[in-house]
Amino acid sequence: MISLIPLFPLVGFAVNGLWYAAVQSRPGGKSASAGVTGGLATLAILASFVVSLMLFLQLQAMPAESRVIEQVAFNWMQIGDFKLDMAFRLDSLNTLFTLVITGVGTLIHIYSIGYMGHDATPGKFFAYLNLFCFAMLMLVLGSSLPILFLGWEGVGLCSYLLIGYWYADMEKASAGKKAFIANRVGDLGFLLGMFLIFTTFGTLDFVQLKSVVTAAGHGALPAGVALGTITSICLLLFLGCTGKSAQVPLYVWLPDAMAGPTPVSALIHAATMVTSGIYMLARLNFMFSLSPDAMHVIAITGAVTALFAATIAIVQTDIKKVLAYSTVSQLGYMFLGCGVGAFGAGVFHVITHAFFKALLFLGAGSVIHGMSEEQDILKMGGLRSRMPKTFFVFLIAWLAICGIPPFSGFFSKDEILWTAFSSPHGSTWLWAIGAATAVMTAFYMTRLFSLTFLGQPRFKESHGHSQHADHAHDSHAADDHGHGHGNGHGHSDGIHVHESPWVMIGPLAVLAVLSALGGFMGIPHMSWLEHWLEPVLGAHHGIAEGINPSMEWTLMGVSVAGAVVGILVALKLYSNLGAAAKIKDASSFLHKVLTHKWYVDELYEAVFIRPINALSKGLWKGFDVAVIDRIVLGFGRVSQAAGQAARTIQTGSIQVYALVLGLGLIATVGYLVYGFAR
Amino acid sequence: MDLNPYFFFAFAGLAVAFALMVVLKKNPVASAFSLVMVFFCFAAIYAMMNAHLVATLQVLVYAGAIMVLFIFVIMLLAVDVESFDLGRSHRGLRVTAGVMTSTLLALFVWMFRNTSTFGKHGTHTLEQIQAVGGNTQAVSQLMFSDYILPFELTSVLLLAGIVGAVAIAKRQSARKEAK
């Protein structure tokens, strides 16, 4: 039954993919409409969702401690003591992920039918989407690390394919490649971590692993395993997480990933794939919690990422870039939560974040759609009246991410902040960074919101086009050649802003509801979620000594207040762009650094890419060709030269020939004489 | 060795001198005549060693037949060219060759000097040879019994030599016919 969950999208992928490859891509082949292919894909993922839901209900009916459903599909590989089953296991942790993936996935699929309505190759797009869902489901359902890794790499691939979906634009293709390679760097850590686990514990299956690792009792090291080994394992795996979940130092790919179609950004780069790192941490929480050092690293990385990305987000002007950095920042929160031991809080934030960030992205997509591919928020403004539905759902999402109660973001973020403060792994500093980030989040989100929806339009509007929204943006979809920013600017007539069709708004509405109410599953002190996750994540860890539990309410107040302040400042500031510009001028250096994202890309380019490229060229020309080949050919040349030299004796003169004969005679007879004389 | 040392050294010295002339004389005819003189000296030494048949043949075959052939060819060819005195090869070669052969000579002589054991003696003592009728008798008898095979082979050799010499030296009639 479990294997049906990934199977449906796989079938969807196969049908759409083969249909596309065999028919639609042929010369003269006609593209199927987005409605048909998208409908097919949506059906597939919907079926998964239904199955997930059924299984979820089934789980719920079970007693808490035995909430596990397992299925072994087949034996994948077996060599000696290394045995690996293609097996799935559903428990209380990944059932949530499954629901989010299939649920949000379904919504995004539906949304895409509208959004990609005029794309040239919707068949391909939906095949990719289904493939992604398949991989993501494998990731969360896998019963062992290699299966997880299979999904892990699979989602990376889909991310690559979808970011580079409009491949004709070299920059987008590059962004896809960047994503894949940055992910690969992380995967290296994952792989090695996996090896280390196998050589240390002899198994890669989660359940077995847990029983081995926790054999010595909770919080105690298993017999014969050094703490250093555990720490190494955790850090290696965490390297994988930094790649997949876009943490410092491997986060660089995520902002670029916005080159893909917006639903992709929502699905992959906000709601699901990037949270797989959290999933893994949560899955292996028993391991991570053994190593305080690793936990510290994770918490600090999370906090730093959160803050760092927030600073960049403040100055971005591309609507999707802002959201991308915000995603990085929010992921930082999640890691902060996990790092301080609150895996439950991390998972909670994953879920709420999936709702509101998907909503934000899809809303942004709707805006972009309505603005005929315009993505620069400085060229928007005043969309409240022109796209009222979008405005409304966006409002909810905005409030959710800013952490305004009672929207979902508030609950999850607050729990993370509180544990960061109170947990034995936490500290005031971590809380402070988190809180500061919260303020900044509120600020830049408000900036985004304000610049997009409020105020006056900063674009030239055109009227008189057809009332039907579908016709207004045929420019971008008819031909993917010229797709990109340039197209939006090319409308000398101005932009006909229009509200999106119902297939897009519908999912938005659902997500809005979830964003608004999703937080109630984890209300502090009576959290259904925490209880639900207890079999996997263990009981709540309690708080460090010397922390007054009542501080929780104080801190909550402080962070909400901070968020409100951030919102108000931003609203004030961006109601008048002139004032904003002044501040920008006043801090031109800082602004420049931030706009260039702290020059991290440039740094990587200078430190890794160029040197290795130069080294490679050097090795090729300077070593392969100049040394090895020269040596090899040198043998030949030396032989040739020796041959030439020996030829010169061969003068053709009888006397010389006789002379050489005589010399041979002397040498040999002399040697014999020497033998006798000795 | 019951060889008269005075005569031996005299003839040996003469032979060496003439041999040097063979090598050093520019004119091939002079070389040829010097060679004849060497042959004569050798014949004398053979005679002193009681190898009478060999001494005779030395004169007949070498000094007679072979040298005549040489002179004949020299004359035959010399008619056609202006200068037949080609002299010697260039100096470096000459010096190297000289050094080389002297060294070799020294090495050989060292080998000879350091040998005291020789092979076992045969049965052909002087008395034995006298008994069968002298050197010529003895050699001839051996030739037709012990050495019958090489003797017969010399006939094949001569035949081959004749065919070869004819084949190589005859006027190129075949070619002309073909033309």
Added chain:
Amino acid sequence: MSALVVEPWLVLSFAAVIFFIGLTGVLIRRNILVLLMCIELMLNAVNLTFVMFSKQLENLGGQMAVFFIMTVAAAEAAVGLGLVIALFRTLRTVDTDQIQLLKE
């Protein structure tokens, strides 16, 4: 009384001298005919060695060998001179320095 005795090595050395004079001739002369003569010198040195040993070891085999060598020398001379004539017909020379068409 003469203390002077012709020791075998002396005869051998004399033969070697002649042999190497012949070899030197082969090395330094350019006229092919003289080269042929020098080879005759070498053969004669060998003959002398044979005769010497024949006498010393009281074995007529040495003299037999000389007889055969003479025959061979004659045949060799015949063929060799034939070759020289053939060569002279085409090259109009007997100079070894002129016959270096084949080399390297």
Added chain:
Amino acid sequence: MALLDNHLLSVLVFLPLVWALVGLALPAGKEGGVSRIWALVGSLLVFALSFQLYGRFDAASAEMQMVEKLPWIESLGVSYALGMDGISLWLLLLTTFLTPIVILGSFSAVEKRFKEYYFLLMALETGMLGAFVATDVFLFYVFWEVMLIPMYLLVGIWGGKDRIYAAMKFFVYTMVGSLLMLVAIFYLAHQHQVQFGSYSTALSDLYKLALPGDGWWSIQAILFLAFSLAFAIKVPLFPLHTWLPDAHVQAPTGGSVILAGVLLKMGGYGFLRFAFPLFPAAVAQYQGIFMILSVVAIVYGAWVATVQPDVKKLVAYSSVSHMGYVVLGLFSLNSVGVTGALYQMLNHGISTGGLFLLVGMIYERRHTREIADFGGITKVMPLFAISLMIMTLSSVALPGTNGFVGEFLILLGAWKANQVLAAIGALGVIFGAVYMLWMFQRVMFGPTSNPENQKLKDLGARELVVLLPLIVAVFFMGVAPNFFFSKMETSVAAFLKRTQPALSAVATAQNASSQQIETTESQ
């Protein structure tokens, strides 16, 4: 069919040659039409026949199976001995599988001297199959050398601009390597005579030899190095790899595919079949060095591949990297690593073979392989793009494809043997993605700006038929590796068993010496 029952291997080995000889007698036909159909039918027949191997192979036994043995040069103990086990089974099938693909793939690539081309391909198949089933070192050497000539001619006659240079380099390089192996073979046979009183070059007899193997320059070590030189050149292992880029680039497509697909495997196969069981102590001694070299090959090959301006050369250097994995896995000397290496050999045959075929297809259309000449091909050749993407993914070892299984197991095995080297080797995972994807991007993505590229035709039916089996294999091998492992397992274990005592002996010796150092230091 008593012939098939008793002499299946012989029939399999020599059928291609005989078939090809008959083909020589036939007319070539218009544009080589007769020749190529004849060759295709023949190779398919061989492929079908090779299924018999699969069916009759008993996976539970580590012994040589379907053994044939005839005295050949009795006085030297040389016999015509064939046999196969789980190690050779898949390599044989790979060979018979790739040959029809190559032949079909060459239909349009070959434009001259058709008859000879197909003759040589089939003759090559005989050589390759023979080398995989020979259980006598002499016989193996014979087949090993015999393979060279058809390949040499294939490169030299139908190759690119510098084909002669490449062909020469290929031949002489390989020959130099194998000749020292020949001397080592002599020595082994001689030792057999010394130790057992009779000459023999049969592998099973030579396994029994007791050769001193302590230290770096023991007899075993020297013999091992002699064998290894031959195999390392063939693999090719850094730094003996420089013939490969030239040969690959210059060879015609079919040649490249066979070269990458099968010939390189001879090296790995040789290590496993000959070097390991014959010289266990030396293998244990040199394990580290070979692992280092293979790790260097992995990273080095990947780096150099990154900067290649020529697609084919890029794929060639990627072979260096991938075969580095193979050697790494082999020298990890544990069942996981060795199985992974064997599997990687198959994978490499499939994926790199596929890549070469694809490069060949685009070359036929554009007559260039410079990456800079391409761009935006996806637009005009979507099926080509899909195929290339699949092969690329297989090459970068994406889970779900065959490449992953191999690399994963190899790295896991290597990790067990030496964690640092495995970690460095795993860097190849990153760099592999870098060069493949960058190449893919530059060739396939971007605007189709070059007008010559705009009119390219997508893959035709024949080309799809060529590629489909490979694509299916990529996924099948990625999903169901056990299908393959189950047949190899026993044999691999049997081979490794011989190295284990030596391995532990070397380990103890090293421990002892390090302890000694420690004690002396503590004193």
Added chain:
Amino acid sequence: METAQTLIRPDLLNLTPEALRALLPYLVVFAGSVVALLFCVIRAFNPKWLVTWVAVVVCAAGGYLSSQQIGAPTQGLLNGMMVSDAFSSFFNIVFLACAGLTCLASVKYLDREKLQHPEYYVLVLFSALGMMLMTSALDLVVTFIALEIMSLAVYVLVGFRRADRKSNEAAIKYFILGSAASAIFLYGVALLFGATGTMNTREILSAIQAQPELVTPLFTLGAWLAILGFLFKVASVPFHMWMPDVYEGAPAPVTGFMTTGLKAAAFATLVRLVVGLGYGKGLTQMVQDHLHTIFWVIAALTMVVGNVVALTQTNLKRMLAYSSIAHTGYLLVGIVPGGVGGYGPVVMYLTSYAIMNLGAFVVLSILAKKDDSGLNLQDLSGLSQRRPWLAFALSVFLLSMAGIPPTAGFAAKYLLFYSAVQAGEIPLVIVGVLASAVSVYYYLRVLVFMYMKDPVESADGAAAPTGAFWASLVAASLVVLTFQVGFLPARLLEIAKRVALGL
């Protein structure tokens, strides 16, 4: 006592039937050459084809008679001057086969070169007779005379293209250096005679084995000079200088005959000499060691120099000459250890080498244009397209020389090096295999021109000679033999071993 004593031993002249049978091959060949000579002289017959066929038939008959003798017991003939044993009988077959095939393959060539003189065949027969006698001889005087019979005939054959300067030059060079080497050999024989009192190698061997003090400096010098004479004939470095020039200048079939028959004869005699002079089993330790070192160095040098210089050659005949030097080096590897174990493989190698080299030169003689021109590498461009079978045959022969399986050359080289490894000569074998790795390059270069280059349109390209039926037949049969020995070397090896055992 007046009874006249006599040295004549009538028993020597009474030949037993066995002895007669043993002598029969020689007599037949001699008689055959005389008959052929008569046909030359008597113009009434049309000798053009008759002499050829007489020669071929004689060779065949002689070969058949010799083959009957292989199994016969060893017997010394005519005062032990020569011996009829398996070794000599086997080589008789080889020589006669070479001679016969050369005659057959030469017919068209001589026609084309306008050299169709019947003396050619007579001389081939004479030289074959010389070879046979030389290999059978035990007495060094007989060896010498036989050597001269062979050499004189071959000198003339080399210069047979009388109107061609190259041919003349080659003949005169060969003659002068050959005569000098003969003189050196003879000098050695003289010294040996002095040192041991006999010229019969059997007796020399038993003498020094019985009396080790006989291994004097004089003996050593004599032995070495005698061996050197044959090292010259087989063209081992540094006594090899004559060979490339001679091979290049000689008519192609003659070169083929020389590289095969003459080389095999010289080498076989060298083996007899080496055995007879006690190398490996009769010399004092010091002399043995020193001679071993000398042989070792010469073998190594020969392999290296031959192959390395061949790399630079562009004329096929000349290249094959250098390659022939290299093969001498390989053969010497079989002699260096000084044990009987090495001689069997030497015999085997000589036979295989004769097969492939004769084949190569037959192909060359078919390909050659006027005066053996047109044998440069460039001239072979695209041969595989113009004349595919010839190209194939030449490739087979060349690959066989390179030692690539499954050809005779590989099997023979394998066995040769194998025996050397057994004898502990591993470093030498390594030199050998590395040298043969070098050799691969130049052999393959020929293939490059034949197969990988396109035909060039030369001015007289149209006049490419065709239609050499007999020569083609010879080449084809040699290809078959090359493969046969390559695939099934066991039989030949058994024979070779047995042959060598009797030494």
